[in-house]
Amino acid sequence: MTEFRFSASTCQVEGELVPVAEISLSPQDAVYFEHHVLLWKDESAPLSSMKTPGGMKRTLGGMPHIVSIANGPGRVAFSRDAPGELVVLPLHPGMELDVREHAFLLASHSIEYSYVRIKGLANLLHGGSGMFMDRFVTAQYPGLLLLHGNGNVLERTLRPGEKILVEPGGFLYKDSTVQMQAVQMPLRTGLMRHGMYLAEMTGPGRVGIQSMYVHHAAEE
């Protein structure tokens, strides 16, 4: 069991196969999340909802239209209901992080939440990362962001201009400074199938990868 603090609240991460994040919220703190990741809560902890920008587009893209907020005081626990790891990302003021859709578990209220539409037709059709990425931005206050990665999560920091090719379903998060684009490899993957798309990440910045991924081609 690992415990850490953010603002005036504490968070405990329990379990190894399908980990749970249990937050003890102080009265002045709040966290927001997609409502289906809520595992249990104190009866007294108030819940409210936060409307997200770009409503209809998000709904069409399969993203949550309304994000829930839990306010302190009280205890609330979250789990993504899949084997994997929780990635704890403390964000300093002035940071921007892009996250694969449906990977975000919770964020503290000081973090701004928006979304980025994935650009380029090749990225959209062959990227396997969906239509949108969640973008988390800290302005003048630090914050805490928790993600759920399927399987194990690996992080690599790219130097400026350094590239890495990633299975698109394995992409979990990146600094917004990292550029992502789909590239076609000169490989055959079956009798009638030609080409295989990988996500080319170009530094500088961090890239997070999950080892149990959504395989784009296998779902077709």
Added chain:
Amino acid sequence: MNAYVCRYCRQPSNPSDPTCPLCGAPVDIRSEVSDSGWIEQPPIRDMARLEFGQSRCQITGTTVPVAEFALAPEDMIYFSHHTLLWADPQTRLGNKPLRGAWNRTMAGLPLIMVEGRGPGHIALSDNHAGEVIALPLQHGQQMWVHEHRFLCATGNVRYDWDSTGIWYETGQDQKDREIHYPMGQFGDIFTAADRPGLLLLHSPGNTFIRDLRPGESLLVQPSALLYCDVSVQVHLHLEYPRNMGFLFWSPRWSYRNIWARLIGPGRVAVQSVYQPPEDMEIIQNSSYATIQRW
């Protein structure tokens, strides 16, 4: 002369390393043997390193482990394209066709393998919770592997496949007949052709190994058999309990057991995650099977 032999991969190894450099098994633990003779294959520790040729492989993670290769210019590995997690752009990727394209396509097996050549880094993941099993193969050594368990192999390991020959048929009349393959329709056979090689498998759940003496037999769930020496013989074994009690009129056949009967000599390995065979209908015909009616 190095006298230490790893108790898991059975190859001469280095006892001064924390893990066996050939298969990644811990060196500093006692072998734990169950009363029936099974040894649990210890999971490869996070960040354990394996060595082959001039290259290295590092296993990272324990839930859905990743095999990360640092390939030297003269070394090559091959794998199915859907296990590729990431690669350096300078790593040379190409195709490796396999024989029997039509049958492999019909059986849902990968048709074309991807070759990765050094220098560069490649990381592979099977995308399911489980363990990576490293099998160093000596020159000429062969291993039978359950289909869909192959993760990758070094370039000098030959990849063949053959029908398992384990099947049974259900259905009341000709048009309802259905053939079931409880061990899969095909099995993979890997051979270290001209020099020692490395074979990596993905095992769902935990893995247990056992050595069968000549003539010794064992019944296992057919889909749990992960790999075995090619000297091990396998056939069906059907077991029917004697007293069905109040279920004597039931058309369900869920009380019977469909086993794979393994006969030594040789090493066998089972995985703890398996899918029991379908058992709703009477068996009309089957491959060679021994039958026990209690």
